[in-house]
Amino acid sequence: MKNRRTGNLAAAPHVVWSILFIIAPLLFVLYYTLTDPEGGFTLENISRLFTGNYVLIFLNSLCLALIATVICLALAYPLAYLIASMKQRRQKIVILLIMLPLWMNFLITTYSWMTLLEDTGVINTLLAKIGLDPVHMINTPGAVICGMVFCFFPYMVLPIYSVMAGIDPKLVEAAKDLGCSDAQVMTRVIMPLSLSGVISGITMVFVPSVSTFYISQKLGGGSFQLIGDTIESYFTGTAINFHFGAALSLVLMVLILLSMAVMNRFTDEETAMERRPML
Amino acid sequence: MKKVFSKVYLGLIFLFLYAPLIVMVLISFNSGDSTTQIEGFSLKWYREIFRDHGTLQAFRNTLVLSVLAAVLATVIGTLAAVGIHKMRSKRLRSAVMTVTNIPMMNPDIVTGISLMLLFVFAARMLNLETTLSFYTLLIAHITFCLPYVILNVLPKLRQMDKNLPEAAQDLGCTPLQSFFKVELPFIMPSVWTAMIMAFTLSFDDFVISNFTSGSSYETLTIHIYSMIKKSVKPNIYSLSTIVFFAVLVLLIVYNFTDSADDRRERAIERANLRRERRLRKERGELVEE
């Protein structure tokens, strides 16, 4: 009984904090969505979402984010496996080296990507030097995806690695003793056990990719609009409209929470809710 | 074969992750004003960055903010993890966990906007001239760091033997003492990683800061983003390069201190093993190996 009370007491600051700074702000988003600038109730902000190009903008963002997430996963999974099978000491160094680019300002690294990918940029200059044809990369969706993968890649590696490093090697040995081939060990033991890491990796990459706006402006040449750009423009653009901006944010949030909830349905709920450490 | 493949793969990934950083380092030594055309080698942008009060101030602000946000988020988050771990009611626990997950599941821009709307409202209600300040920025950063801390610490708590804190309390510890003497030392490694994670997130944040910063406190990302009309100069690149090498050196140092720790642990392990063998020998048991 006593233990329980101290437990609740320890969580109290967090609970208070969450109510003040997580729940309350979201209620404001809801409030702004359902009101007009005069403060009257309206559903117009929601119905307007289905007019014009907003559906297409959402679709574009979701497509790019999806592709970026899958590429991250495809690259990060084998990498995490490789790192987890290294010597203990090496593991730590490699993980920290993968995290290091995150400490650089992403505005500057995105600029550097621009310098790399341009038609007269570093990569094409190098290609020309070894006698290959130039490749047009900048201002394409591919360049935006590349920028997203770069920015969020470490967030995919970390959770998968930490789960893999936590897998008991005895399990692998046991599977082998029982006659599993290497491929079977992979699909029957390691993959199912690392699923929770994959799920948190997907969350940590997909969510920021959907809402990114700086990367698409710089690497996409501003020729296609993503939802992050649109939301931002309603708060700091030519036509400021907090109410419609809030409606867009709300829909984006609901979309993401829904897709995450669906994904969590398919995996063990307990692990999905309270995942393993990131590092 | 497998080894070669894995080395090549690792190399390619690092090439991808470090290519823009290499560009950044090269441009920071540019003698011209451009951030694309390298004219020659010079250290002038390194001299320049130390004269640029605005950028340096923004950098200091970012450091102070990130350290504070990381530490406070870690304290609140660790306490919360302990609390959640002890909660018996499953429903309460899953409710708290769902709310905790929201800032992580929510796009940055939504978190930033929702907090801004809250602060706007607070300003209207309390009739304040200024609400956006260092403190709102700090609140915002703590808010989005919290879930990462909790999700880091909670699983570690799970791994702990539940009997340990109980044993400590049976032996006369108060719950608080048992927390500091038993639980905290056990979860400390993941508390540290949580703090590093929170620091990283806070240090690199732009979107949320942009919506919640006020007239007295500017972070580095906002400072750089504001150069949008008049172009970024290579001195920002040299600042980033300095940060890059500073972190690299820190990592190396950290690596060495850590290996000292490792050595000590291994020594203890060896000693234990020897003692066990000796005991077994004394008892006349057969010692294998």
Next chain:
Amino acid sequence: MSWLKSKKFLAFLGVTLLCLLLAACAAGGDRDELYIYNWGEYLADGTRGTFDSLEGFQEYYKDLTGRDVKIYYTTYPSNEDMYAKISSGTSAYDVIFPSDYMVERMIREGLLGKIRLEEVCEEYGTECYYDYIEDEFRGLYYDPTDEYSVPYTYGRVGIITNANKVDEEDKTGWDMLWNEKYAGQILQFNNSRDGFATAQYLLGYNVNSTDPAEWEACLEKLLEQKPLVQSYVMDEIYNKMESGEAAIGAYYAGDYFTMLEVNEDLEFFYPEKTNLFVDCMCVPADSENPEIAALFINYMLTRDPAVASAEFIYYASPNSIVYTDEEYIEEMGEDVMEVLYPEDFNFKEELDENGFRDLDPETLQMIADLWEELKISGGMPTHIYVEAAALAVLIAAVCLYFLIRRLRRSRYWE
């Protein structure tokens, strides 16, 4: 050992609280304060060997009043960002630097306060430098009585071309941004007002029209241009013009010279009709230190900071102290002076005719919608959608596999 670790943790906590306390002390205190909100890189602040205007003001203030002033200097990327912060009523600033049309809007909405420059200067016994502002820049449309704003810089938009890529005879005017010969080499503004303006000048419309038909005609024109556009840019234009990635782009006259320093092949000209701007110094209505703000504005008109900032920003200055200063003229050079301060040019008339005015919210919303339509049109290449759809199907299949496995397993255990 473990005891030590938790002690370390406590020490950390202590340091944190100390930091917080220090931060709190820095925020409070008895000193005079001045909150400046400016464009990024828009004032000589000691970087790149320039004169430090902020430090200079602190000395000036100390001389006048014998007190110290702490300056909080923050920056914004666009008028709209600044307006969003000020109008939300969440932060109080003392000096801001809005452009003409934004000054008009902010005066109308009661967001700006009267500066009372002369009165304040008299009160503090210092010379008022407003007299050096040229007549042409007084009583402009956005502030007919000159009570709310003091002009800081001005300039015009022109077209920048790369001599290696663009033929001399093609340099005709705004229509060269529609010249198919340079497909894929053209840069357009990534900003609705400026972007639409290029089409409006071309079609001979007024940039401040409220007629939806005209705006839609411009959208048609911009849609026609989209396949030729390499990218929609703001600050990226520096990189793209300097490296020769693009051949044609429109930007502000002063910024052209920044690019010219890197790439000598760049050329510049003003089309017949083009956009003009004046960036002003203003004091928000809710400023807590309006007098210090007025002193700062006055200080920025004195020789050293005014010349240094004009050199730093590369835009023209309405301050006669600056453009008659010999050192300044020499530093700028003849070519630059010719472009920045052309003769036979009536700024006031031109601004009335071609400058941006603040528009009503409905028109602004329409512009935003039309701009969005331009950006979204054409969309992404179809293969992106196909790939995304394929991946979505794949993910659904994997999820389904796990679901079935779980169901089977639970049945097995039962």
